[in-house]
Amino acid sequence: MNETNNHPDCQYILQVKDLHTSFFTDAGEVKAVNGVNFDLPPGKVLGIVGESGSGKSVTAYSILRILTEPGKTTQGEVIFRGEDVLRYSRRKVRDFRGARISIIFQDPMTSLNPTYTIGNQIDEAILLHTNRSREEARARSIELLRLVGVNEPQRRVKQYPHELSGGMRQRVMIAMALACEPDILIADEPTTALDVTIQAQILELMQELQQKLGMAIIIITHDLGVIADMCDEIIVMYGGRVCERGNAEDIFYRSKHEYTRGLLRSLPASNRSRDKLIPIPGSPVDMLRLPPGCPFAARCESAMKICLEQMPEELAMGGEHYASCWLNVRGTIKENADE
Amino acid sequence: MSDILIDVRHLKQWFPIRTGFFSSTPLKAVDDVNFTIKKGETLGLVGESGCGKTTVARSMLQLYKPTAGEVYFDGTLISKDNIHALRREMQMVFQDPYSSLNPRMTVGDIVGEPLDVHKLYANRQERKERIEELISLVGLNSEHTRRYAHEFSGGQRQRIGIARALAVNPQFIACDESVSALDVSIQAQILNMFRDLQEKLGLSYLFIAHDILVVNHMSDRVAVMYLGKIIETADTEEINGHPVHPYTVSLLSAVPVPDPRSARERKRIILQGDVPSPLKVPSGCAFRTRCPYATEQCAAETPPLVDRGGGHLVACWNR
DSSP: OGGGGGOTTTSOSEEEEEEEEEEEETTEEEEEEEEEEEEEOTTOEEEEEOOTTSSHHHHHHHHHTOOOTTEEEEEEEEEETTEEGGGOOHHHHHHHHHHTEEEEOSOHHHHSOTTSOHHHHHHHHHHHHSOOOHHHHHHHHHHHHHHTTOSSHHHHTTSOGGGSOHHHHHHHHHHHHTTTOOSEEEEESTTTTSOHHHHHHHHHHHHHHHHHHOOEEEEEESOHHHHHHHOSEEEEEETTEEEEEEEHHHHHHSOOSHHHHHHHHTSOOSSOOOSOOOOOOSOOOOGGGOOSSOTTGGGOTTOOHHHHHSOOOOEEOSTTOEEOOHHHHHTHHHHHHHO | OOSEEEEEEEEEEEEEEEOSSSOEEEEEEEEEEEEEEETTOEEEEEOOTTSSHHHHHHHHTTSSOOSEEEEEETTEEOOTTTHHHHTTTEEEEOSOTTTTSOTTSBHHHHHHHHHHHTTOOSSHHHHHHHHHHHHHHTTOOGGGGGSBGGGSOHHHHHHHHHHHHHTTOOSEEEEESTTTTSOHHHHHHHHHHHHHHHHHHOOEEEEEOSOHHHHHHHOSEEEEEETTEEEEEEEHHHHHHSOOSHHHHHHHHHSOOSOHHHHHHOOOOOOOSOOOOGGGOOSSSTTGGGOTTOOHHHHHSOOOOEEOSTTOEEOOSOO
């Protein structure tokens, strides 16, 4: 299992290796993504969790190559079917996006065009990537809307985005993203703008579709509840770096990074207790002035001298569980004593 | 004197919405809401967007003129004549820490403004000392008073908003989605601060949030709203352990819990459809269009909020 990194095309549908993306602003270079590694097995749900500014969305945009100025991916590889997406020609990237990988965004209102009917917008994705005729495309759009649970799809295709509710719009976005049956669906905060009961509908729909169509999903969110509900594999990001990655059990019950632990401790427990929460002290790291060491060191209560000076390597913690924390390097002996 | 601080009776807040040249329809944002808050107690208010949570807070503080109903503060009926004085007792902390602070004022002046309005100091020195006291109460330091709001992070700005609310020594604060805009690690800092201040100053809160786990953590009692009405209210443990109203049941089941093991065991109760438009509230029980138990009676008559024992109030005909 550990050698799979050397065989890029067999085990994983997508591999991200040492990805670096920066924004070259007037105030200086913002290293939004700073050496991100992960592997996505086909048909699995991967969650990327982190707070605002941790680089989770920028990671997704870098994979899709939809960064806008002044953002630029400066280093790394994104391997899809044995080829590096970052080296694709413009034309090839266009075929890749939409057809093989697609994305749904947080706010369905701003990502739909208000001047076209939703039918037109779904048709467009189909016409662009397949050889279907207009009539066939429309028939497929109606079928897709039915698939995502939009009632009366024949009538809905003629409606404009403003005529639909937030939950319905998000369903339309999902229909659009699924138009060409992609291998990978990226969902960037797909339910953050929605109410709890509507969120439950959309999450249920995504689970259903994933089982039916077998695609891999990357969910980007700040909500650990959504992550716990949905994801097989989890990546925790802070300050543009991956702190820890592993399966849901590893991250929630066997966490090996102080930031992940702090994050879980600071949540109001599901079983109500009026005990004090344990917050993470301090404020998020300033991305313009990233420290040379671990970005979390300044807020970490167990930080050592080396944490401030040098970035820890990613260390295998058993299975597919990796963590970047000096405590694990130091603590291999201590850990045995703890357990 | 009783231990009830806030008593809201039959509060209604209707907004006229123009539907034609001469015609208008009332949007019943809040429709006959009743609740009380005891001294030192926190009442949580949950519900989905557009259900009227924020309007309840704003109209009880007379930021809107209520269409009907009364609000009593410590036994006194709030009216146009005494509201200015009562604002010293009742304050509000808003959701957005960016738009609720004036970018042209220094932090010292933002926190000092309520002191100016209510003339709560004898001289400049006293004003300065009080501002510094407030700033340190919320975990910032006196050097911060000369800076502007844009120099602070979201969590720090929310602290400034809280310091402003505390300036007049209120007994009651309405917290309207006060931590929703903050990251999880910062949210916990602010929630703890609300609790510390409650213990230290004996505050009562109306705590509004769409995040039910946050409301549960903060509140002694929880009220659930749906389309302008409270449909269930009980002690926090009671409502979480034994929710009765079908809407509360599905709302609680839909909350994603940050625990994969219990998430796997749990069954979400998915409601069909969307919340109806508040302009076209269904007759009778507003929830009947999405309710699996709805009967003819639900369409004909509005269920009253009835005590089912132990202060657990439910408005439902069938459950």
